[in-house]
Amino acid sequence: MTIAGSDSSAGAGxxxxxxxxxxxxxxxxxxxxxxxxxxxxxxSDIMIVPSKFFxxxxxTTLEDIQPDVVKIGVLYSKSIINIVKxxxxxxxxxxxxxxxxxxGTGIKLLDDDSFEQFKREIIPLSYVxxxxxxxxxxxxxxxxSNGRDMTKAASEIFKLGVSNVIIKGGHDRIRDTKVMxxxxxxxxxxxxxxxxxxxxxxxxxxxxxxxxxxxxxxLAKGYNISDxxxxxxxxxxxxxxxxxxxxxxxxxxxxxxxxxDNSEKYKVLIELQDSVSALERMxxxxxxxxxxxxxxxxxxxxxxxxxxxxxxxGRVTDLGINIRTPNVIKFGASFHVSNALLAATKFNSLFxxxxxxxxxxxxxxxxxxxxxxxxxxxxxxxxIIKKTEGSSIKWxxxxxxxxxxxxxxxxxxxxFGKEPMVILFGQNPKxxxxxxRIVLQEYVNN
Numbered sequence: 423m424t425i426a427g428s429d430s431s432a433g434a435g436x437x438x439x440x441x442x443x444x445x446x447x448x449x450x451x452x453x454x455x456x457x458x459x460x461x462x463x464x465x466s467d468i469m470i471v472p473s474k475f476f477x478x479x480x481x482t483t484l485e486d487i488q489p490d491v492v493k494i495g496v497l498y499s500k501s502i503i504n505i506v507k508x509x510x511x512x513x514x515x516x517x518x519x520x521x522x523x524x525x526g527t528g529i530k531l532l533d534d535d536s537f538e539q540f541k542r543e544i545i546p547l548s549y550v551x552x553x554x555x556x557x558x559x560x561x562x563x564x565x566x567s568n569g570r571d572m573t574k575a576a577s578e579i580f581k582l583g584v585s586n587v588i589i590k591g592g593h594d595r596i597r598d599t600k601v602m603x604x605x606x607x608x609x610x611x612x613x614x615x616x617x618x619x620x621x622x623x624x625x626x627x628x629x630x631x632x633x634x635x636x637x638x639x640x641l642a643k644g645y646n647i648s649d650x651x652x653x654x655x656x657x658x659x660x661x662x663x664x665x666x667x668x669x670x671x672x673x674x675x676x677x678x679x680x681x682x683d684n685s686e687k688y689k690v691l692i693e694l695q696d697s698v699s700a701l702e703r704m705x706x707x708x709x710x711x712x713x714x715x716x717x718x719x720x721x722x723x724x725x726x727x728x729x730x731x732x733x734x735x736g737r738v739t740d741l742g743i744n745i746r747t748p749n750v751i752k753f754g755a756s757f758h759v760s761n762a763l764l765a766a767t768k769f770n771s772l773f774x775x776x777x778x779x780x781x782x783x784x785x786x787x788x789x790x791x792x793x794x795x796x797x798x799x800x801x802x803x804x805x806i807i808k809k810t811e812g813s814s815i816k817w818x819x820x821x822x823x824x825x826x827x828x829x830x831x832x833x834x835x836x837x838f839g840k841e842p843m844v845i846l847f848g849q850n851p852k853x854x855x856x857x858x859r860i861v862l863q864e865y866v867n868n
Contacts, residue, residue, distance in 0.1 A: 423483065424635065425506060426495030426522075427456035427468075427531065433674035434526070434628040435495060442635035445681045446657070448642050450635075451487055453479045456498050456531075462627055463671030465529040473501040480509055490642040493518045493634055494548075496531045500539055507543040516549035516641050519584075520634035521557050526627045526672050546583030550647060552634045553579075554590045569602060573613060576606035586647050590633065605651045614648055616655045626665050627672040633658045636677075686722045687753065690732050694720040694775075695751045697851030698734060702747060706866050707858070708740035710779040714841050715739050717756040719763055720775045720851050729753055731760040761812050762832070762845050765819035769827045773847045775854045779861070781833050781842035788864045789831050789844065793857065796826035800837035819845070830857075 424443075429435035436452050443450030455476060459467040471479075492513060497503050510517065521540070523532050532540060541561060545551060555566050562578035564571060566589075576587040591602040605614040636654035645653065660680060665673040698718055701707060710716075715737035722730050733756030736748040754760075763776045779785070789795050798818040807813045822832045836842035846861075848854035 423451045423453065423487075423489035423491075424493045424495065424638075425453045425455060425480070425497070426493070426520075426631070427458055427498070428454050429628075430457075430459055431461045431627070431669065431674075433462065433668070433672075434631045438628040438631035438675075438677065439493060439495070439635040442632050442677045443639055445678050446636060446639040446643075448490075448639045451483050451489065453483060455496055455502050460525070460529075461671060462669035462674060465525055468498070468531075470499050470502070473505060476502055477505045477509075480505065484509070489515065491516045491518060491638040493520065493638040494544065495520050495631060495634070496522045497540065497544065498531060498536065499533050500536045503536055503539050503543055507547065510547055513547075516638075517547050518634050518638040518641070519544060519548035519551045520630055521545070521551060521553050521561060522630065523557050523560060526625050526629075541582060545579070548584045549641075550586040550588060550637060551579065551584050552588045552590065552630070552637060554630060558589045569604065569615075572602075572604050573606070576604070576613070580606070588637070588651060590630070603651075603655055605648065607647060614651065616652065618655070618659055621659075621663055623662065623665055623673055625672055626662060627674045628677075629658060629662055629675045632661050632675050632677045683722075687732075690720050690722055691751050691753075694718065694732050694851050697855055698738075698747055698749075698751065700855055701738065701858070702745055704855075704858070704862070706743075706862055708743055708745050709865065710785070710858070710862060711738065711740045711745065712778065712780040712841055712843060714843075716778055717759040718775075718777045718851065718854070719756050719759045721760075721763060721767075723774070724771060725764060725767060725774075727764075728757070728760050731756070731763060733760055757812060758815055759845065761815045762819050763847070765816045766823060766832075766847050768820070769823040770847070772849050775848045775851045777846050777854050777858065779844045779846065779858070781835065781844045784868060785844060785861060785865060786833060788861050788868075789833070792860050792864075793831045793846075794826070794829045795831045795833065796822040796829035797833045797835075798822040800834050800840055803837075 424439040427435045429437050440450050457469045458465050558575045562575035564575040572589045579587050587606040589604050601618050601620050603616045636657050637650050640650035640653045661675045661677045664676045664679040666676050668674050717733050717737050719731050719733040725731050732753045735750040735752045735755045738747050759776050759778050766773045798821045807817050831846050833844040846857050
C-alpha cells in the first residue's frame, strides 16, 4: 500500500509508486493524501484530501486488503499525520517512510506546522526511512558534506525510533563523479555503501518515489533490508539512466523501462526464432546464400544501437541442398546486417527486419520487377570509409536510400575483394520471408 499524493504529471507520487509496484511484480493499493496540479516545472496548486474521506480510504482498504508493506510519502497536514499514526501504530508489517518535504521543483510538500509532528509520530513507525541529503539534514539538524556527516545524521535519525536509515547521495551538493548511498541498520554492523557513477543528468522528477516504492516492493517479496537496498538501488539507477523528457522542465525517471524493454525483446526473440526456423524449412533457400553467408535480424521499435537488434549467432550457411543455422538468436549478434538496418531506419522508421542474400543479374531483375529497389557503388567509397570497420555498410545504405527513401531493397555490385550483395528490409521477419519467397519462386523457376 502507498499512502501519498497524486501527481497530475504522473512522474512522482502515487503514479510513480504504482508504476514501480507493477514493474516489480507486486500488487499495489493506493490511499491519496493530496491532489496536486503540477507539471515537470512546478506545482501550481495543492488540495488536501478532506480528513474524513482520507480516513475512509485507509480504513476501507485495510478492512479487505492487508498489505505486506506500507509505503508512506507525502502526508502534508497535521490531520492526515494524526490519522495515519492512529491507524498504523499497531501495524505489524514493515513501513517504509519516504520523508517528502519538497518536490523536485522546490515546492514544500509538508506544512511548516506539521514537521515536528511528522518527526514525532510518523518517523518512529518506520522500519526504514529513505531521505535524500537535504531531507536528512532537516530531520537530523546535521550539515552533510561527506560520508562521516551522513553517519552522524543517521545517528540522530535513529534517536527518533527507526530501525533502518537509508541516506541517498543523488542530491549531493558536493560535485563528484560518484554518488554514494548508505544504509545504516543494525548498529553492530558497518553501514552498507553503494557507489554509482554520477549520471550526466540534472535533477529528475520521481526518483525518490521510485526508490522508496522499490524498497517496499522487495521487502514485500521477502528480501531482507540489505538485499532490498541493493536491488532497489540497481533498479532506480536504470530508471534514472533511462529518464525521459515529457515536458519542458525536469526529466522524469522511467520505472517501467525494464518491463517494456524485456517484454519487447522477448517478443523479438520469439518471432525471429520462428522465422529462422521457417527459413530452414524453405526449399532451395540455399541458392540465395552468398559466399559470405546470410544473417537475418529483427529489432525492437526504433533501435538505437546493436544491442537493440537480434540476429543469428554466427551465420546461416548452405549445407548441400539444405541450410544450417547455429539455432541461437541473440541481441547484438550480427554486425553488418544490423548496421544496415540501423542506417535504413533513419529513412524508414517502420523497417525493423533485414536479411542479406546473393547478388547476380537474375536476382536483381526479379527484385526490380517486384520491389522498390535502389543501389550504390562501392567503388565510390573513400579510403577512410573503406578502412573504418562498419562504415561501408552505413555509408552505402545511407547513400542509396538518400536517393530513393521509399526503397525496400538495397544492392551493390561489389568491389575488389568485396562480394556483391542484396539486403532486403521489412517491417518484421514475416514480411522479409514473404519477399524471400517471391524471389525464390521466380529464381528457381527460371
